[in-house]
Amino acid sequence: MTMALGTSAFAASGFEFLFQLAGGAGATILSKDAKDVYQKGGLSADADVSAQIGYMFQVKEGFGISVLGELGYSWDIYSMGYGDTTVSGVGGSYIAKDGLDFIQYYHSFKIGLLPKFNIGLGGRHGLAIGIGGGVKIPLAGNMSTTSTSSAVNNATTIEDVQSKVDINLKRKDITDLFSPSVIGYMKVTFDYYLFFTDNIGMNFGLYLGGDFAPKQKETKIGTDAFDFGLQLGFRFGPKA
Template identity: 55%
Template sequence: MKNIKKILLITAMTMALGTSAFAASGFEFILNVPFGMNIAFPNRETKDLGLEKNYGGFDAGVEAQIGYMFQVKEGFGISILAELGYIWDWYNYSSESATATGGGGWTLDGSYHSLKLGLLPKFNIGVGKGTIALGIGGGVKIPAVANLRYGYGVWNADLNREDGIDTVTLKRQDIVDLFSPALIGYMKFTFDYYLFFTDKIGMNFGFYLGGSFGPKVRDLKLGGNAFDFGLQLGFRFGPKA
């Protein structure tokens, strides 16, 4: 009986210590609105057509990060988060600036409406009433709709654009048939600051840096990659570090 009591006492103490050590562990949910820019880098086949210049593109979307934060010690925790969302990306390549009277050039650009799936581990550091979170991860964007433009555009004497550019809208099956791969891979680094209003509810202010690996036209291999950067604002539910 004494041995049983000792075992029960040791078990209870172990559970109590474990509960105390991981008191801040728990479910984590973040809803973000990222918005920013990208700089595209055409591949060799695209450059061979003279489409070597890029004047910046844009990204915007909404994403949910869902997972669990494990508190390693007071003031420091590690989050394992799945990322799910919608993202709009616009990339462009040009052969000439076309910013002056009579200017013009060939252009190739595409915008993609995609489902975003990824994994984003984060390191959480408690700072005063808030938390700093550093994340690094990646995944894929699955384009559902793409709008492509290609052609020669010029500016007239009044600096009004006179386009000889064709536009085509592609659905998912069209994208699968035309591109290889029919996905956009991505990697990113995030820096976030969580400002808490309660023990588990706060606002998220941050920025991101990353890279996108764009789809290539299957036969011509036209395409490229991009460097992405921007801000993100959102809502966070979960324990402090």
């Protein structure tokens, strides 16, 4: 790669590689069955480290199309619930309202396809718009439930009004409990490239994404999510 980057092999079409960090937040969208229990969606968030590898085909001067495969690690969190799970304590007494919070997070291997349309702006500058998707395969995770009850007022212990359940998940647990056991995703990316040489540059960008998260097998309860965020990385490859 070092030898290639030092030659004119990338003068037009050529190999393209990006290493990128990304992260953002958004909102969850409840499944039909989840709405009957949780009543409202919550916050979602994601962060990933990925590599995009492929080839850019220069269609004409100042315009090229990249076909990129995407591999990486992704962390995703989804929440839903109802009411208020806040517990207040005064003088050894605890008071709470009816509420329920349910949170899931996953550590996943991500694989996908991300075609991009590259636009040269002249000199050291360029833009790229990507539209793609793929799957995130959860390898581990966690789900936790916090519930509160107003049935007992002025309780002497916090356990009288609040209960918590926290479960760590391995890959086998995820395949046993959820269907599908993977997270489908789609995204649109907008990148600005600042080139240091003809073949090396940094990218600063935004993304909009949608996740189709796992649903519980027995109840069909689960969420999807819509996220937006920022991305930053290095690009090795030809200018458009």
